[in-house]
Amino acid sequence: MRRRVTPAGGRRAGAAAAALVLGGAGVLLGVAAAPAQAAEVSFATHCVPPAGIEPVDGTTKVEVTAPATAKVGDTVDVVWTFVQAASKNPDIIDLPANSVQPSGIVKAAGAQAADIAMQGPRENPAIPKGAAMVLSAMKGSLKLTTPGEVTLTPDAYTVNAMSTDTKCTPTETVQKAATIEVTPGDGGTSSTSPGPSNTPSGSASSSPSPSASASASESGGSGQTDFTGKEVQVPYACKTPIGDKSATSPVQINARKNRGSYDLTVQFKKSVMDSPADIPKDSVKPSMEVVLGGADKGTVHVEGPTNANDIKSGDPIEIPDLTGTYKPGASGTSTLSPGVLTVKALGTTTTCTPQKTEVSLTLDTTQQPGGASGGTSSSGGSSTGGGTSTSGGLAATGSDDHGALKALGLVAGTAILLGGAVFTFLPGRRTR
The missing domain is CATH 2.60.40 (Immunoglobulin-like)
Incomplete structure (x- = not known):
């Protein structure tokens, strides 16, 4: 040519x-x-x-x-x-x-x-x-x-x-x-x-950070039911048999008051890359442990639906909204931050841990019976409440927590950068 x-x-x-x-x-x-x-x-x-x-x-x-x-x-x-x-x-x-x-x-x-x-x-x-x-x-x-x-x-x-x-x-x-x-x-x-x-894109600059004027919406004001969190840049660290991975993903936590509890919605704001392989429907399920801080402590389990349709090679991949219910275990000002992110795909589990805590939402809470603070359920439990982890909660997710990272399953060697974190998927033909 x-x-x-x-x-x-x-x-x-x-x-x-x-x-x-x-x-x-x-x-x-x-x-x-x-x-x-x-x-x-x-x-x-x-x-x-x-x-x-x-x-x-x-x-x-x-x-x-x-x-x-x-x-x-x-x-x-x-x-x-x-x-x-x-x-x-x-x-x-x-x-x-x-x-x-x-x-x-x-x-x-x-x-x-x-x-x-x-x-x-x-x-x-x-x-x-x-x-x-x-x-x-x-x-x-x-x-x-x-x-x-x-x-x-x-x-x-x-x-x-x-x-x-x-x-x-x-x-x-x-x-x-x-x-x-x-x-x-x-x-x-x-x-x-x-x-x-x-134009080569290998040295492209990172995504712009949220506006400095953005702040977490607090639960003040009479009769307020909807609370919008701020978009935070979460640095995730993932460990995998094919190499350690790290990436920063913009995440936002929103809440709607439901009697004494709050219905949470966690949104990933960053568009994701195209899939390098065919992924069958109902094979990928994401979840997260939202970290509680301030007056409350523990974690709240939120999860999203599996992919409703097949994802063809070259098609965009999206992380759905993750939802769950937060029942306060303490009265006062409580903070909510994105925590450990897990994706299960065809029998494999990928886990990515924030390298630091980034508060997205602040709420004025009232203690509810059986609430999160002082609970004994482990992270990843029922979506109807949160609990402290065996190490005393996930609020401190610095470098000392890296030893607790789970080894990530390598499925057919297919690694996909999904929403800023690394997950593994099976192409659909054979398992290694």
Whole structure:
């Protein structure tokens, strides 16, 4: 596939980009800009897969393509095409189509030094266990600032397979793969900037935090029945046989007064990623232990329904609202915070623990018989009330609690980043 791109400043494009073949996959990619050039380079590489899988030492072969000439002020496209990845798919599972995404760094040196962030789309054929990895071409961009010779050299890269990372690092000096001759510009700002789809997202900033003016709604005022909590950013830590995982998820706790108790609704505000595999209906069920603090103590169990429909590979996954009932066990000002999050999927359990307590809702409570404070039920009990855990409650969920994390079940090796926490799912064909 070939296409013509007119570089900045009105120069006529030379021969359009070189067509690059993605090793063995038969995927052709056109590269933008004036006469493009590339040379295949190979380098010894050390790859560290997820925990539980032995590191691999192999050889990476790539082509880096860029314009042969450009001028100061241009933004040029740089493409990294894998001829051979250093590691194969481990002998554990078959990787489904469109479940693998590469990212990495190309180092610019010479007249201009920079680390160019590269990323490829999550596009791949199904890869059987033990087979060679087939990785999409990665693309990045560089704005040229200085006249002279700029060299491009591939460096470290990461292979993300369904939210698990294999990190690969060169173990020898890598030869330059492309050179750009940069001429002085005319002072203008025109460039051959890539479109949004060409911008690497590996270093995207985190989601904005809630407004500083937001605060927990307190249960004041005569006759008030509905109480809206504030959205809080909850840092979850998950432990799994394929590596520790952590992510921050926005969560909000709301309440509706029901006589002396409160009907709770826990909402995950962050949209979730697309599913990398088919997930059958009624196979995924989330729950949480809401942490009580202030006047009250213990936890309140809330849970959501199972997925009502099949989730096809590539379709979005959503965390439903989690609901339960809080019966106060103390009079005074009580706080509610997101606690331990659990997802059960086809006989497996995944547990993620907040690294710190973030209060979402504050209520003025009145003690009810059999309420939460001083209760003896363990977390994860009936949804009609809460109780203290055997360690005296979950209000303190700092680093000292990490030893209590449950080992997460690895089901067919399929890990999905769901609402900021890591859960495991079974693709539906076989159990490991």
